[in-house]
Amino acid sequence: MSFIIDQGGGSADNVEVPKGLCKYPNQYGPSPTLIDSAFSNIAIRFQPAQVIQIYQDTEVQEIRLNVVIASATDEWYVGLYKYDLPNDKYVKQCQWDVTTLSVAGMLSQSLGSPITIGAGTYFLGTKSKDQTAEGPVTNSILTNIQVVEWHTAATPISATTSQINNMSVITSAGAVLIAEFAGSSMVYNRSTYPIYAPYLVY
Secondary structure, three states: OOOOOOOOOOOOOOOOOOOOEOOOOOOOOOOOEEEEEOOOOOEEEEOHHHOEEEOOOEEEEEEEEEEOEOOOOOOEEEEEEEEEOOOOEEEEEEEEEEOOOOOOEEEEEEEEEEEEEOOEEEEEEEEEOOOOOEEEEEEOOHHHOOOOEOOOOOOOOOOOOOEOOEEEEEOOOOOOOOOEEEHHHOEEEOOOOOEOOOEEEO
């Protein structure tokens, strides 16, 4: 991969930024075997280890999701949220409604037309219509689960505020994900079976 830097004033304006997928996080537990589980239909669930760092204006349209167990009735609602550090809140940028989960395997879903997101820290949150389709999770033992250091605007980054593997925001059962929410309203969970968010293609 090439990085092209402006030789004139030493600015980074012309840096080529790596792009790709928001991948599954690494697993360090004793049994990181992939199994399957359903998304909640009463909460937007996030996998904080799948943080997406964007460094310049970037066009996004597509997500890819791995459906392990298909369903003829379920739908997944996937929101891309930007974390606003100074105000400790998450702001929805767009939402994908995945209405075709009747086939297992890797699926793609587009917005219909691309949007441009700016530099920042992003997360994908997902909830389900009826919890009958399932996606991949990892099977880990709680005492040896992957540790994720999570910070908020009110806490210095030198402090470990939580040891978590997934986090949930309780919301309504509706199909439209909430537009924004405070970081303090998030419910943190350590889970034996942390579920993965879909991939963002960027």
